Amino acid sequence: xxxxxxxxxxxxxxxxxxxxxxxxxxxxxxxxxxxxxxxxxxxxxxxxxxxxxxxxxxxxxxxxxxxxxxxxxxxxxxxxxxxxxxxxxxxxxxxxxxxxxxxxxxxxxxxxxxxxxxxxxxxxxxxxxxxxxxxxxxxxxxxxxxxxxxxxxxxxxxxxxxxxxxxxxxxxxxxxxxxxxxxxxxxxxxxxxxxxxxxxxxxxxxxxxxxxxxxxxxxxxxxxxxxxxxxxxxxxxxxxxxxxxxxxxxxxxxxxxxxxxxxxxxxxxxxxxxxxxxxxxxxxxxxxxxxxx
DNA sequence: CTTTCGTCCTGACTGC
DNA sequence: TGCAGTCAGGACGAAA
Numbered sequence: 001x002x003x004x005x006x007x008x009x010x011x012x013x014x015x016x017x018x019x020x021x022x023x024x025x026x027x028x029x030x031x032x033x034x035x036x037x038x039x040x041x042x043x044x045x046x047x048x049x050x051x052x053x054x055x056x057x058x059x060x061x062x063x064x065x066x067x068x069x070x071x072x073x074x075x076x077x078x079x080x081x082x083x084x085x086x087x088x089x090x091x092x093x094x095x096x097x098x099x100x101x102x103x104x105x106x107x108x109x110x111x112x113x114x115x116x117x118x119x120x121x122x123x124x125x126x127x128x129x130x131x132x133x134x135x136x137x138x139x140x141x142x143x144x145x146x147x148x149x150x151x152x153x154x155x156x157x158x159x160x161x162x163x164x165x166x167x168x169x170x171x172x173x174x175x176x177x178x179x180x181x182x183x184x185x186x187x188x189x190x191x192x193x194x195x196x197x198x199x200x201x202x203x204x205x206x207x208x209x210x211x212x213x214x215x216x217x218x219x220x221x222x223x224x225x226x227x228x229x230x231x232x233x234x235x236x237x238x239x240x241x242x243x244x245x246x247x248x249x250x251x252x253x254x255x256x257x258x259x260x261x262x263x264x265x266x267x268x269x270x271x272x273x274x275x276x277x278x279x280x281x282x283x284x285x286x287x288x289x290x291x292x293x
Numbered sequence: 294c295t296t297t298c299g300t301c302c303t304g305a306c307t308g309c
Numbered sequence: 310t311g312c313a314g315t316c317a318g319g320a321c322g323a324a325a
Contacts, residue, residue: 129320143321
């Protein structure tokens, strides 16, 4: 009896943010770097953006020589000089498909490599993106040039963060989701960082005091660093590129914990405050009214 | 110019 | 039990 191939469950909302993208990039590296691409299967017309018709031709016969990450983008240096740009959207991931097994329903792009392996890009919600950026033009690619600083780069300082926040006329939540302010944060880690810094998500970005900005700067770096160390925080069965199941239950302090007791102030007090969920700009925000009053 | 909103997509969940 | 409706969210183009 053949296994069911097209009903992978619980790939809901893994929402790869910077740490998850970093983890996918690291896991993908040994799978594809140095192995010539001998064939490319383009199985759908488009993801969030059209899957370039030229993609197979631009990849076939070439080799990814290095993978790096910028914000939530994975960048692959190709032996042709071009750059492969990948965004995982909300549910994108890579999986090795054994020669004997059938592809999955949402395996939208399959790379056949010179070592006789095949790596599939799997993305149920099709919010991902693939582009091939011509040689020597990567530095002018708009989606990359407009990004704010990498939060784990030394260039990301409290002063840089403050300057960006002072110019914003939005809530601090919305400001941190803006990739121009700082690159790589998404809905989960914004809530987490604001909690760690003790900042109410509805406070105006330009009203945050310098001490709080310093705490926020530290919190952003800390939460991302921890998540990368943990292999990318995971929701449900978010998977690594080699197909291994994600290994941690979510260990977030506030995200998706509405009505649950706050882990931060709860142990310190007798009356446990509950995490609150609000909607800002159409996106969920979670916070503790006491810690982030 | 800046900010907000609608859109893309599928599967899990809710309620009748 | 079935099924229609709702929700989730990154990035971007359109609208405000």
